[in-house]
Amino acid sequence: MEHSQFLPLVESIWTQSIHYADAAKRINAKMKVLRKHLKSWAKTLSNIKTDIADINALVAMMDTIENSRNLSDIESSFRDRLKNHLTHLLKQQKLYWQQRSKIKWVTLGSDNSKFFQSLATVQKRSNNIASLQTSDGSIVSTHEEKASLIHTAFKDRLGQTEPCSIPPDLLNLIVPHHDLSCLEVSFTHEEIDNIIKALPSNKSPGPDGFNIDFIKKCWHIIKMDFYDLCNQFFDGTLCLQSINNSFITLIPKKASALSVNDYRPISLLSCTIKLLTKLLANRLQAQGLQADIDSLKAELGLPFALEIIILASWAIWTTRNDWIFKRIVPSLYSCRKRFKEELKWLVHRAKRKAYHNMEGWVQAFA
Structure with a gap:
């Protein structure tokens, strides 16, 4: 560059x-x-x-x-x-x-x-995984064998969903904010420019092949298209399917990684998705909601409280969008239903050391 x-x-x-x-x-x-x-x-x-x-x-x-x-x-x-x-x-x-x-x-x-x-x-x-060790100690080295072993390992780790219910007082823990009109104001050029400046550099590229360093270097050339992107996202007319994808890559947990369990998966997102998510996060932080989030985490008293807060916020946000863009009348039932659907997946995506605590918390709903 x-x-x-x-x-x-x-x-x-x-x-x-x-x-x-x-x-x-x-x-x-x-x-x-x-x-x-x-x-x-x-x-x-x-x-x-x-x-x-x-x-x-x-x-x-x-x-x-x-x-x-x-x-x-x-x-x-x-x-x-x-x-x-x-x-x-x-x-x-x-x-x-x-x-x-x-x-x-x-x-x-x-x-x-x-x-x-x-x-x-x-x-x-x-960076190339030459071979992997199976549970019985044998070594596989062909691409088909490695792919099958990785697919089976992560499929078993995710498990299968089970029905669960939600405690009736969970949403009551959220402190209401009566004036959130500033969250619905259109994104300004200055706001978007500040986000780009604040994004960390020297990161690996996503599926589009470009990283934040490229965006910063060429911002004066490409910024008008990104302004349109943010405006269409705010209006609800943006098609995210063309950019809402990621690369999942395996990172070794130790120097001599042998089995699938010695690797952890990470997701590499495109720069456009990073920009949109950062815009939303900054809007929430600007309203002083961090103190409420900390208070809610203390009320829940769980090591995975932040994940629950994020899922609850996402359920409320998507229910609100359905009303604005699809004219679907919002209800507490539909909001809870979305939250419960994502919560079931959250349990099976948990790390092994936290799985039993989360599973017990979910089962306590019933």
Whole structure:
């Protein structure tokens, strides 16, 4: 992204006309086209390592000439330009290894040495799961066997849903806020800009192939499409299917991971979904609801109280949206029903150490 041709290329591709009225589909289509062109453009770039070696040789030659005579103004200026270009290439090389390695030392600004480059290469190779150990101790190494083993393991971990009921006084624990009209105000450009600035950088890309660093770097080019995205999301006319997907990847819990239980799954979301969820979260925090959430957690007295609060808020929010966009009359019954449906899945997604406590809490409803 630090290349001089990067931003002009992004602007030329992004400003091309895409005939989608829906902002989510339009952004998704533009990212697909841009990703294709960036891959082709990257193949035309010269090798950074070779360029650095050539420039170092030229600078050394100029230094040797200077030892025998004074450099002319043109030669001195030429050497200064070589050194400036060398600094720029070294910065690009460091960013390359930083993106490839995700090593703490590089993130903190340590020297871009061969030692860290070799660690990054080893780490990239270790991202591939070569083999897995089954429960009986046997080893599987083919793609079909590994896929079947992972699918079976997580299917057993999720389990099956069971009917449960909800305590009648749960919703009474929520402190009512009588004036929440500010939550229904349209998103402003300044609000969206501040969210983009606050999002963390140096994160792995999602299904769209782009991370927050790209969004920040090219924000002046792509921001109008994202403004439309947020406005359509607020109006309830946005089709989220084109962007509401994620990559589930397995992260090893320890150095020598062997079985499926030695890995934990994480979900990589697209930048567009991250922006929308952060907008909603900031709206709630701005209303001073954090104190109420802490109070509700204390009332529940459960290690998974926050998950219950999130599910209850989601049930209320979707019931409200049905009334606004579908004219479905809201009721406490429909809100509780949605909450109960998601709560059943919550229990089976719990970690093993918290499963029994959550299962007992759910069964206590009846």
